[in-house]
Amino acid sequence: MNIVVLVKQVPDSGAERNLTSDDNTVDRGSANNVINEMDEYAIEEALKIKEAHGGEVTILTMGPDRATESIRKALSMGPDAAVHVVDDALAGSCAVATSKVLAAALGTLNADLILCGAESTDGRVQVLPHMLAERLGVAALTGARKLTVDGASLTAERQTEEGYEVVSAATPAVVSVWDTINEPRYPSFKGIMAAKKKPVRTLSLADLGVSADEVGFAGATSAVVEHSKRPPRSAGTKITDEGTAGTQLVEYLVTEKFV
């Protein structure tokens, strides 16, 4: 099975993150950049499928030059090769434009299965897998907590708020995963050494036949016009139990629209 895993480099969600003041985009320069956490689960799932069924695993990343660090790290877990879409004109791309570029890159890769994380910790829009499937004209099995491969048939347990749904589709398909699906492996030293020698192909917008004005700030379908820091947490409400604390708690939750 030919598997492509989408990997995005994001600012470390464990550290403080900021938006830049000039163009309201994520400040990637000052942040410690890491592989989007959910993507590590997608890589692990791809490797497990390869181990069970054979095939090849390719990493696909769209991002600046700096994203090569994350590509090497992803490769050290075990995938065979990587494709890096890199072009100055891509800066500021919205989800719609990103899906256009990734779909164009996938067009060159002949994938049976496209795996990705259900969301990225920087954007958190959760729409990319759906957009991508739509552009490619294939099924989208999103938010999987379990994935079974049987020949050309994929069955996923799709995590929902109440429980899960069982959905299936024939390959090729896009499957996005949550962190409940597996436990990603840590790279071994052998994997780290091997990653140095694995092929990483770079593609520009011109290579993909996508014009620069369809992407980046120029082609963005949405724009952030303003941002401000989240206000510091205000003091909480203290309820002392004098027999009515339960009611007071529920009333608080209702007024704050938590329930």
Place this chain on the structure above:
Amino acid sequence: MDFRLSDEHEALRETVREFAREQVAPVIGELYEKHAFPYDLIRQMGKMGLFGLPFPEDQGGMGGDYFALCLALEELARIDSSVAITLEAAVSLGAMPIHRFGTPAQRAEWLPRLLSGEALAGFGLTEPGTGSDAGGTQTRAVLDEAAGEWVINGSKAFITNSGTDITALVTVTAVTGTNPDGSKELSTIIVPSGTPGFHVLPAYSKVGWNCSDTHELAFDDCRVPAANLLGARGRGFAQFLQILDEGRIAIAALSVGLAQGCVDESLKYAHERQAFGQPIGNFQAVQFMIADMEMRAHTARLAYYDAAARMLAGQDFKRQAAIAKLYASEAAVDNARYATQVHGGYGFMNESAVGRFWRDAKILEIGEGTSEIQRMIIARSLGV
């Protein structure tokens, strides 16, 4: 002149750091309180290839070097020393002698399981009656030529990794005769776990390293095949001196990890803890304790990097390894003392990481050559 890490060493360091923070840190406090051996962590470390780090790939290793092992030990010990010493003893004292001195048959029999972390090996040199003075070894092995077996009698003290559920063997040093000059002939022999006459006594109750496995061992007419001799007969002394020289760099790395862990914890606490209406990190007395801790950790790291670089370049590194081990272990003890001070009463609680660091630090000035022995090695190398 450059002390920066290669990309691969840096990637390894980061990976082990992530593992230690994500997998070791959340569970170690409870395991430590229970004096439980961390089987699950060891299994995960085996899967990451940490037990095979400094061994060639054709032996089932990771194709890394001894420095890679040191970096892994430093990052593990930054979170917990019991886990780190389990790896150090398993690789440096357990598997390394078999890799270095073993016959092809011995390597084939033991290394695959040892390098994957599925099995552990111990190294028995110290005895109840003798530690620093290894020439005082009393354990005897007599060759029963008719049976083709060594018959071992004696006991060993404080042997790491000797009694876990996954311990496969212990290599022991024993007197096998008398040299022409009248001194003892020392040899090393592999004793598989479960051999009749090989008794693993109950685990010691230790001051620290609670999750590390340490036992006294007794040999009572214990018979093993003559082929279990490791390396040449009479070479036991020279062999363990070589193993211990390298091991000192590994213990230095582990000590640096503990010393750096003290800085990490103290920094966090200095920002969080309020006294007299401000974070304690605002007080110069606290800042200076942390600055001194960082200075010691940094200097000790440079010392072990230098010793490792010399070793990998095939140069003499005996003095540099002794300096690194001596300085780093003293830095670890000092940092543990000051980190506990920064934490106030909380630092004296077993639940605090620095409380663990404090208990785990002292052994670093004792094991694999006491500080006095390191000073003797340094002085001797200088010609006094």
